[in-house]
Amino acid sequence: MNLxxxxxxxxxxVVGISKRNPLSPGRIILVKNEFELDVGVYGIHxxxxxxxxxxxxxxxxxxxxxxxxxxxxxxxDDTLKYIQDCVDLNIPSSIIIGGGxxxxxxxxxxxxxxxxKIAFDNDIAVLGPNCIGVYAPPLIDTIFLxxxxxxxxxxxxxxxISQSGGVLIDQFFVKFNERNIGVSTAVSIGxxxxxxxxxxxxxxxxxxxxxxxxxxxxxxxxxHKAREFLQLAKESEDTIITYFxxxxxxxxxxxxxxxxxxxxxxxILTSALKQHYIIHPxxxxxxxxxxxxxxxxxxxxxxxxxxxIVFGNVAILSVSGGHGVLCSDMLKKYGLTLVRFSExxxxxxxxxxxxxxxxxxxxxxxxxxxxxxxxxxxxxxMRYLSGIERxxxxxLLLLPYPPNISFQIGRRIANIITNKKKPVITFxxxxxxxxxxxxxxxxxxxxxxxxxxxxxxxxxALKLRSKITSLKKDTTYWEDx
Amino acid sequence: MNLxxxxxxxxxxVVGISKRNPLSPGRIILVKNEFELDVGVYGIHxxxxxxxxxxxxxxxxxxxxxxxxxxxxxxxDDTLKYIQDCVDLNIPSSIIIGGGxxxxxxxxxxxxxxxxKIAFDNDIAVLGPNCIGVYAPPLIDTIFLxxxxxxxxxxxxxxxISQSGGVLIDQFFVKFNERNIGVSTAVSIGxxxxxxxxxxxxxxxxxxxxxxxxxxxxxxxxxHKAREFLQLAKESEDTIITYFxxxxxxxxxxxxxxxxxxxxxxxILTSALKQHYIIHPxxxxxxxxxxxxxxxxxxxxxxxxxxxIVFGNVAILSVSGGHGVLCSDMLKKYGLTLVRFSExxxxxxxxxxxxxxxxxxxxxxxxxxxxxxxxxxxxxxMRYLSGIERxxxxxLLLLPYPPNISFQIGRRIANIITNKKKPVITFxxxxxxxxxxxxxxxxxxxxxxxxxxxxxxxxxALKLRSKITSLKKDTTYWEDx
Numbered sequence: 001m002n003l004x005x006x007x008x009x010x011x012x013x014v015v016g017i018s019k020r021n022p023l024s025p026g027r028i029i030l031v032k033n034e035f036e037l038d039v040g041v042y043g044i045h046x047x048x049x050x051x052x053x054x055x056x057x058x059x060x061x062x063x064x065x066x067x068x069x070x071x072x073x074x075x076x077d078d079t080l081k082y083i084q085d086c087v088d089l090n091i092p093s094s095i096i097i098g099g100g101x102x103x104x105x106x107x108x109x110x111x112x113x114x115x116x117k118i119a120f121d122n123d124i125a126v127l128g129p130n131c132i133g134v135y136a137p138p139l140i141d142t143i144f145l146x147x148x149x150x151x152x153x154x155x156x157x158x159x160x161i162s163q164s165g166g167v168l169i170d171q172f173f174v175k176f177n178e179r180n181i182g183v184s185t186a187v188s189i190g191x192x193x194x195x196x197x198x199x200x201x202x203x204x205x206x207x208x209x210x211x212x213x214x215x216x217x218x219x220x221x222x223x224h225k226a227r228e229f230l231q232l233a234k235e236s237e238d239t240i241i242t243y244f245x246x247x248x249x250x251x252x253x254x255x256x257x258x259x260x261x262x263x264x265x266x267x268i269l270t271s272a273l274k275q276h277y278i279i280h281p282x283x284x285x286x287x288x289x290x291x292x293x294x295x296x297x298x299x300x301x302x303x304x305x306x307x308x309i310v311f312g313n314v315a316i317l318s319v320s321g322g323h324g325v326l327c328s329d330m331l332k333k334y335g336l337t338l339v340r341f342s343e344x345x346x347x348x349x350x351x352x353x354x355x356x357x358x359x360x361x362x363x364x365x366x367x368x369x370x371x372x373x374x375x376x377x378x379x380x381x382m383r384y385l386s387g388i389e390r391x392x393x394x395x396l397l398l399l400p401y402p403p404n405i406s407f408q409i410g411r412r413i414a415n416i417i418t419n420k421k422k423p424v425i426t427f428x429x430x431x432x433x434x435x436x437x438x439x440x441x442x443x444x445x446x447x448x449x450x451x452x453x454x455x456x457x458x459x460x461a462l463k464l465r466s467k468i469t470s471l472k473k474d475t476t477y478w479e480d481x
Numbered sequence: 482m483n484l485x486x487x488x489x490x491x492x493x494x495v496v497g498i499s500k501r502n503p504l505s506p507g508r509i510i511l512v513k514n515e516f517e518l519d520v521g522v523y524g525i526h527x528x529x530x531x532x533x534x535x536x537x538x539x540x541x542x543x544x545x546x547x548x549x550x551x552x553x554x555x556x557x558d559d560t561l562k563y564i565q566d567c568v569d570l571n572i573p574s575s576i577i578i579g580g581g582x583x584x585x586x587x588x589x590x591x592x593x594x595x596x597x598k599i600a601f602d603n604d605i606a607v608l609g610p611n612c613i614g615v616y617a618p619p620l621i622d623t624i625f626l627x628x629x630x631x632x633x634x635x636x637x638x639x640x641x642i643s644q645s646g647g648v649l650i651d652q653f654f655v656k657f658n659e660r661n662i663g664v665s666t667a668v669s670i671g672x673x674x675x676x677x678x679x680x681x682x683x684x685x686x687x688x689x690x691x692x693x694x695x696x697x698x699x700x701x702x703x704x705h706k707a708r709e710f711l712q713l714a715k716e717s718e719d720t721i722i723t724y725f726x727x728x729x730x731x732x733x734x735x736x737x738x739x740x741x742x743x744x745x746x747x748x749i750l751t752s753a754l755k756q757h758y759i760i761h762p763x764x765x766x767x768x769x770x771x772x773x774x775x776x777x778x779x780x781x782x783x784x785x786x787x788x789x790i791v792f793g794n795v796a797i798l799s800v801s802g803g804h805g806v807l808c809s810d811m812l813k814k815y816g817l818t819l820v821r822f823s824e825x826x827x828x829x830x831x832x833x834x835x836x837x838x839x840x841x842x843x844x845x846x847x848x849x850x851x852x853x854x855x856x857x858x859x860x861x862x863m864r865y866l867s868g869i870e871r872x873x874x875x876x877l878l879l880l881p882y883p884p885n886i887s888f889q890i891g892r893r894i895a896n897i898i899t900n901k902k903k904p905v906i907t908f909x910x911x912x913x914x915x916x917x918x919x920x921x922x923x924x925x926x927x928x929x930x931x932x933x934x935x936x937x938x939x940x941x942a943l944k945l946r947s948k949i950t951s952l953k954k955d956t957t958y959w960e961d962x
Contacts, residue, residue, distance in 0.1 A: 023884040099841055145852065145882045151912050166801020166852075170880050171933075174910045219806060245803060250819055251810035254802070254847050283934070284807070320647020321735070322726060325700060326765070329732035338731055360580055366735050371626065371647075399651050401626045403504040429655045431632050452652075453764070 001125045003203040006093035007136045007185050009068035011040035015082055016073030025097055025144030026073035032147050038138045060085050069093045071142050076100030076111055087122045095142050096128035102191050103130050112193050119194040131190025132165035156182010157298035158291055159204040159211040163189055163219050181292045184210040196222045198229045205236040212298035213239045219246040230276040239294050241279040243287050277468045289454045293461040296445050303445045305421035310392040310462040312336045315385050316366035318397035319373050324366030327452050334460035338365045339391050352380035371402040375409050382413055386420035393423040393459045400434050410440025417446055423462055427455040482606045484684040487574035488617045488666050490549035492521035496563055497554030506578050506625030507554035513628050520621045541566050550574045552623050557581030557592055568603045576623050577609035583672050584611050593674050600675040612671025613646035637663010638779035639772055640685040640692040644670055644700050662773045665691040677703045679710045686717040693779035694720045700727040711757040720775050722760040724768050758949045770935045774942040777926050784926045786902035791873040791943040793817045796866050797847035799878035800854050805847030808933050815941035819846045820872050833861035852883040856890050867901035874904040874940045881915050891921025898927055904943055908936040
């Protein structure tokens with residue numbers, strides 16, 4: 001089954017285009033790919049003619065070339081005919097947008113069985129049915145909703161696979177964009193009649209060169225495929241993260257009306273995931289935090305250096321005592337430890353500060369430089385902490401309110417970190433006027449979070465990945481994970 | 482002790498103004514109050530003259546009137562002299578910005594004892610020392626940081642008291658603004674030598690007409706005052722919420738360097754708060770969610786009607802199955818229950834839908850109207866659910882991606898809710914282009930949240946307040962809270 005044709009197509013054809021309704025799914029897909037994406041697009045309509053300047057072809061077998069992928073946006077029975085066309089015309093892959101298959105029960109189940117047989121017998125890579133398909137920038141976007149209503153994430157290292165199209169475009173796209181997390185390919189698997197999470201894990205892990213992190217939103221594994229999925233994950237060099245919906249009693253009932261798959265027992269599931277080095281965050285926010293960190297670690301420019309090992313020993317640097325307190329409160333839950341400074345180190349740090357801040361700063365851990373801080377104080381302390389080997393990660397709570405902190409501070413810190421290669425996680429309030437500072441850091445691949453909790457989660461993400469990487473290499477650094 | 486003079490002053494004087502440094506705290510306070518706020522401002526400088534067009538007076542006893550409040554931004558020893566001036570000149574209240582008191586130990590403790598004695602003996606309402614003071618719009622703002630660096634929250638019903646100035650201006654101001662939560666008065670209590678959380682609780686609960694909700698960030702109660710605080714809270718008609726920092730071992734160490742007060746034992750604390758009907762959220766986000774809901778319930782226009790009682794029975798309405806699943810998963814944790822629909826109700830709901838959506842929608846709870854939804858489908862179902870008495874709150878997960886949802890949808894829903902008086906909590910993605918829909922709802926006092934979790938927390942906030950209100954009135958609806 002050739003998934004490269006599906007995710008990196010040179011050409012696509014679309015069936016199910018309405019000449020009357022500009023908001024029909026097939027027409028939206030035709031127009032957005034023609035106008036916005038790099039794939040070559042052929043529109044199929046029995047009357048041929050043209051639509052919004054795009055030439056339409058009457059039949060699939062009249063196209064000047066065999067398309068890599070056929071997007072099918074017609075009723076369920078016609079869908080099967082078009083899948084047969086794929087076989088007859090050697091079209092290697094197809095995306096089925098419409099429903100009317102297993103999710104409606106009865107005859108829908110029969111239809112889906114037929115679909116599966118044709119696809120597997122003829123090795124056609126079929127995605128769906130009942131899905132929004134693929135977003136693989138800059139090539140293809142089969143999301144049948146108007147682009148201007150959507151928020152697209154930037155390009156990056158994360159392959160994103162979702163059993164719910166709504167969750168994909170809302171919970172992930174919107175929040176990836178907010179957090180600047182990059183996507184290689186996003187896939188809505190719908191009923192996953194043919195292509196399922198396991199096939200996708202294999203492709204993204206072993207074949208796709210653009211993906212280093214693979215994230216799944218699932219409402220349960222496909223029958224009999226869990227074992228293969230887990231084994232593939234354990235052997236993968238990529239970081240695998242799963243998030244499950246439908247895991248409570250209410251959620252399970254909701255899942256049944258939605259995708260007709262049952263969520264697994266959470267405890268057994270969690271334990272199996274852990275044993276196979278799959279990261280399983282507690283909340284959606286934690287998922288997003290992890291992905292942001294791992295996407296950054298996958299960039300070519302590595303501000304923290306190669307092969308980061310973080311056992312969990314951190315230093316907190318703040319200009320507000322209360323922020324230091326709130327941050328400290330969260331460390332234990334996330335398996336992090338405050339490094340203790342020696343008296344000598346404290347004296348050396350105080351000597352690096354301006355005289356006013358020196359009087360009132362606290363150089364315990366957390367360090368509180370107070371509102372009397374200057375840019376140079378923060379720079380000096382960051383440089384000093386970067387030189388202490390037993391500090392594995394600095395949590396920098398950077399409040400830009402003190403009057404003497406300049407808007408250069410982000411750039412100054414980025415330069416120090418890039419030079420020193422010390423892992424640093426920053427917290428900065430999410431306020432439009434501070435975007436210059438935020439961007440200074442993010443441009444240099446230093447992650448910025450907008451809540452203290454997420455910053456702490458991000459530090460724990462470094463620890464978690466260090467653990468998993470070591471365990472996959474059979475090193476014995478770590479106690480049983 | 483007259484706190485009205487402190488929080489609603491007609492005039493203030495400022496000492497500690499630098500003619501050379503435009504960023505000195507005293508000067509920032511002088512200029513921002515003169516240029517941006519309604520209070521009358523007198524600047525005191527031994528050389529008199531003028532500064533940025535503001536006349537300066539050489540001595541406090543030369544002012545044309547006795548100011549309501551004296552803001553002191555000088556060194557610790559001089560501070561005590563100025564407090565004595567308050568006594569001699571009958572200035573009823575003072576805000577001490579500077580440090581050098583109990584937080585530095587040793588002679589600082591002696592100074593603070595002196596300060597306390599003068600203030601209590603002469604009934605001067607002293608705030609601080611070591612604080613950023615008061616923000617009470619539109620009258621006074623003694624935050625000694627440049628206004629253009631800060632994000633001010635809107636005006637509203639919440640009195641906000643914080644033991645950390647940094648937490649007040651960052652964790653609260655920024656996030657109140659993001660969430661449109663309104664503040665009556667914000668107070669940084671610093672070392673709380675004289676005015677402490679208990680005195681403030683009494684004032685905001687019994688005297689201030691603008692406050693209906695009182696929120697505290699504390700790192701522990703002031704010695705020997707916990708009992709009085711708890712008793713006042715239990716008797717209060719306002720909603721009281723506390724959030725404690727410094728509650729873990731690491732946090733406690735951080736607290737000691739910061740405000741030198743010890744956090745209490747969390748379990749004992751939690752139990753005591755509960756017994757006195759004080760809301761004690763698990764996280765900062767939960768705190769913010771609760772405050773947003775309670776601020777809205779305190780508005781004069783009440784879209785949900787008076788005396789809302791929510792036992793926790795909810796309906797979920799979505800256009801994405803996955804969102805329904807994720808929302809359902811969170812209900813149990815927050816003590817909420819999905820109402821079951823009868824077969825008759827399901828048929829009636831289906832009959833309200835457009836033919837395409839009718840085919841593929843699920844009208845179990847959660848309801849999934851799918852991407853084929855029209856505005857009128859959402860309106861019809863909202864009106865229908867509003868008429869079902871056993872539904873106490875509707876969780877509306879409103880994704881604006883389906884092509885036929887118009888930007889009028891927010892207004893349409895607002896009109897229905899305002900008419901039907903059914904509690905509704907909405908989730909909408911936080912994307913700039915959807916602000917028209919978001920604002921349509923918020924203008925009508927219908928709360929919008931930008932994560933499913935916060936929407937669920939908000940529904941639980943209604944239940945929690947229903948419980949506490951009933952318990953305070955000694956009704957027997959509720960099992961032991």
